[in-house]
Amino acid sequence: MLKKQQLYHQLKNDIQQLHWQPGIVLTQQQLSAHYGVSRIVVRDVQQQLFNEGWLTTHGKAGMQVPPFNANEADELAMLRLQLEPLALKLAAPTLSFAQLGQTEDVLLTLSSTPALSPYQRGELNWQFHHLLYQSCNKPHLLGLLEKLHQQVSRYLGYQDQTQSYAQTSAAEHQQLLTLLRRRDIEGACAVLTEHIASANKKLVSYLQNQ
Amino acid sequence: MLKKQQLYHQLKNDIQQLHWQPGIVLTQQQLSAHYGVSRIVVRDVQQQLFNEGWLTTHGKAGMQVPPFNANEADELAMLRLQLEPLALKLAAPTLSFAQLGQTEDVLLTLSSTPALSPYQRGELNWQFHHLLYQSCNKPHLLGLLEKLHQQVSRYLGYQDQTQSYAQTSAAEHQQLLTLLRRRDIEGACAVLTEHIASANKKLVSYLQNQ
DNA sequence: CTAATTTAAAATGTATACATTTTTTGTCAA
DNA sequence: TTGACAAAAAATGTATACATTTTAAATTAG
Numbered sequence: 097m098l099k100k101q102q103l104y105h106q107l108k109n110d111i112q113q114l115h116w117q118p119g120i121v122l123t124q125q126q127l128s129a130h131y132g133v134s135r136i137v138v139r140d141v142q143q144q145l146f147n148e149g150w151l152t153t154h155g156k157a158g159m160q161v162p163p164f165n166a167n168e169a170d171e172l173a174m175l176r177l178q179l180e181p182l183a184l185k186l187a188a189p190t191l192s193f194a195q196l197g198q199t200e201d202v203l204l205t206l207s208s209t210p211a212l213s214p215y216q217r218g219e220l221n222w223q224f225h226h227l228l229y230q231s232c233n234k235p236h237l238l239g240l241l242e243k244l245h246q247q248v249s250r251y252l253g254y255q256d257q258t259q260s261y262a263q264t265s266a267a268e269h270q271q272l273l274t275l276l277r278r279r280d281i282e283g284a285c286a287v288l289t290e291h292i293a294s295a296n297k298k299l300v301s302y303l304q305n306q
Numbered sequence: 307m308l309k310k311q312q313l314y315h316q317l318k319n320d321i322q323q324l325h326w327q328p329g330i331v332l333t334q335q336q337l338s339a340h341y342g343v344s345r346i347v348v349r350d351v352q353q354q355l356f357n358e359g360w361l362t363t364h365g366k367a368g369m370q371v372p373p374f375n376a377n378e379a380d381e382l383a384m385l386r387l388q389l390e391p392l393a394l395k396l397a398a399p400t401l402s403f404a405q406l407g408q409t410e411d412v413l414l415t416l417s418s419t420p421a422l423s424p425y426q427r428g429e430l431n432w433q434f435h436h437l438l439y440q441s442c443n444k445p446h447l448l449g450l451l452e453k454l455h456q457q458v459s460r461y462l463g464y465q466d467q468t469q470s471y472a473q474t475s476a477a478e479h480q481q482l483l484t485l486l487r488r489r490d491i492e493g494a495c496a497v498l499t500e501h502i503a504s505a506n507k508k509l510v511s512y513l514q515n516q
Numbered sequence: 517c518t519a520a521t522t523t524a525a526a527a528t529g530t531a532t533a534c535a536t537t538t539t540t541t542g543t544c545a546a
Numbered sequence: 547t548t549g550a551c552a553a554a555a556a557a558t559g560t561a562t563a564c565a566t567t568t569t570a571a572a573t574t575a576g
Contacts (some may be wrong), residue, residue, distance in 0.1 A: 098537095098559070123527065134561045135528085136346070140353070147357050149446075157527050157568065171444050178388060234381050236359075236457075240450065247446075308529070308567095333557065344531045345558085367538065367557050 099133050103141045106131065109215045111150055112253035116161050122151070123158040149247040164254060166303040172248050173296035179241060180225070180292060181285040186232035188281045196273060199227045203273075207266050218249030224269060228276070255299055265295070309343050313351045316341065319425045321360055322463035326371050332361070333368040359457040374464055376513040382458050383506035389451060390435070390502060391495040396442035398491045406483060409437045413483075417476050428459030434479060438486070465512055471505065 107127070110116055124135045124142070131138075142159050145151045151159040162168075202224045206217065222245040229238060255261070268291045275284040317337070320326055337348045352369050355361045361369040372378075412434045416427065432455040439448060465471070478501045485494040 100559075125527065136560055136562095139528090140349075140559095143350070143353055168446070171446050174444070175389075175446060175450070178392060179385075182388060234384070236378070236381050236385060240385070310529075335557065346530060346532095349558090350529095 099137050100140050103131055103133055103137055104144060105215075107141060108145065108150060109213065111145075111161055112215050112218070112250060113213070114254070118161050118163040121154070121156070121158040121160050126158075148243060150250060164251060164303055164306075166300050169248075169251050169296065169299050169303060172244055172251075173292055173299075176241070176244055176248070176292050177289060179237065179244075180229070181289055183229040183232045183234070183237055183241060184285055184288055185281060186234065187229050188276060188279070188284060190231045191228070191276060192231075193277075195227055195231065196277060199224055199273060202227065203266065203269055207262075214249075214253030218245070218252060221245070221249070221252075221265075228272070251299060251303075255302055261295060261298070265291075309347050310350050313341055313343055313347055314354060315425075317351060318355065318360060319423065321355075321371055322425050322428070322460060323423070324464070328371050328373040331364070331366070331368040331370050336368075358453060360460060374461060374513060374516075376510050379458075379461050379506065379509050379513060382454055382461075383502055383509075386451070386454055386458070386502050387499060389447065389454075390439070391499055393439040393442045393444070393447055393451060394495055394498055395491060396444065397439050398486060398489070398494060400441045401438070401486060402441075403487075405437055405441065406487060409434055409483060412437065413476065413479055417472075424459075424463030428455070428462060431455070431459070431462075431475075438482070461509060461513075465509055471508070475501075475505070 116122060122142075124138045127138045127142075128135045142151055146153070146159060149162070152162045154160045202220055206212070206220045206224070212220070222242065225245065226238070226242065229241060232238070252261075268287065272284055272287050272291070275287060317326075326332060332352075334345045334348045334352070337352070338345045341348075352361055356363070356369060359372070362372045364370045412430055416422070416430045416434070422430070432452065435455065436448070436452065439451060442448070462471075478497065482494055482497050482501070485497060
């Protein structure tokens with residue numbers, strides 16, 4: 097496997113597990129020495145994580161692991177609310193039962209695998225949503241949604257360390273599937289909206305109590 | 307100035323002016339030799355333009371200047387329609403007259419400078435919209451919109467070579483400002499929506515007649 | 517002591533060289 | 547001719563070395 101890919105996953109994982117604390121500034125040299133790869137590789141990965149919102153610039157040298165921020169979380173939810181129901185509405189009419197079955201498999205993995213890292217859970221959560229939206233056939237919309245999920249997942253990893261959404265989230269996912277099987281698109285979009293809004297509400301209030 | 311920045315603007319400009327034809331595959335070596343910089347610089351710039359949708363991967367080596375595509379243009383417009391009125395609605399209430407004045411200056415530059423390249427016109431067009439949305443105070447939303455504009459501007463450069471939207475576009479921009487001065491937010495959003503939709507309609511029909 | 521300026525240190529930008537992977541080309545057997 | 551396989555060429559990945567820029571420290575003038 098490419099070192100770039102390895103470092104990408106490793107660093108992302110380390111950031112989500114708070115091995116690198118929010119607010120810390122990571123220089124190329126530091127990361128190069130710590131992970132035992134050349135700065136070229138570090139540069140590529142920094143750029144990639146910057147594009148996903150997992151690292152930010154801050155005027156000075158190095159890139160910063162952005163601190164958690166209730167306003168940002170709120171904005172991300174607003175964008176999801178604006179775009180995800182649209183994607184679902186476009187995709188739902190052409191969703192096959194095969195695809196619905198796939199999503200169910202993902203849910204099963206999520207609920208039946210005990211020792212998932214926040215990183216892995218984030219990946220599976222996106223897989224679930226992605227499978228539902230995929231048939232909308234809008235590559236840019238899907239790309240935006242993936243990026244939003246990536247950004248949100250950083251927060252979820254943080255939150256999950258203190259508080260658990262696993263069950264409620266799973267229940268809402270199931271409800272979504274049930275409605276989609278009945279082709280109740282309006283209902284599914286409503287549940288999705290509620291799903292996003294309520295998770296965000298909890299997250300924001302959690303962040304504000306820090 | 308950093309070579310990276312130079313090459314970024316140069317290559318972007320060359321792509322918009324069709325110096326590199328849509329569909330062509332650009333390898334690192336090719337660009338490195340052509341522009342007289344090391345491959346390291348090329349890699350950085352390719353990555354950046356990839357993130358903006360001006361280059362795409364295609365399985366094989368090298369990156370491709372993506373062909374123009376009516377579906378893609380349509381999707382980009384859909385996303386703009388979904389997000390820009392929202393940004394304007396959030397920003398409009400706190401728009402100062404100073405900011406409105408700034409936007410007017412941009413419009414003046416746009417209309418009174420005869421020899422603007424498509425690239426420069428794209429930049430100014432985004433400046434105008436950006437100034438209007440800025441006060442919404444949603445960094446991620448603004449970032450998304452900038453990216454969408456960047457992608458659309460590639461199409462506009464193409465279209466403008468055969469057909470001119472300068473006047474109609476300018477008129478719509480002026481109308482937008484007039485409504486915002488009167489704090490007619492609903493009206494302004496409606497004009498904005500119409501502005502995006504009609505420009506897209508023309509663009510898509512133009513693309514389909516190729 | 518403060519502020520400005522110089523100097524040293526550290527970080528990033530860039531080029532070159534080498535390693536690895538991917539594509540292509542060419543050969544041979546069926 | 548076709549298809550599989552091997553050799554070559556080409557492209558990208560990665561490391562190291564050097565150049566330039568940026569940041570921090572030290573020094574000195576006021």
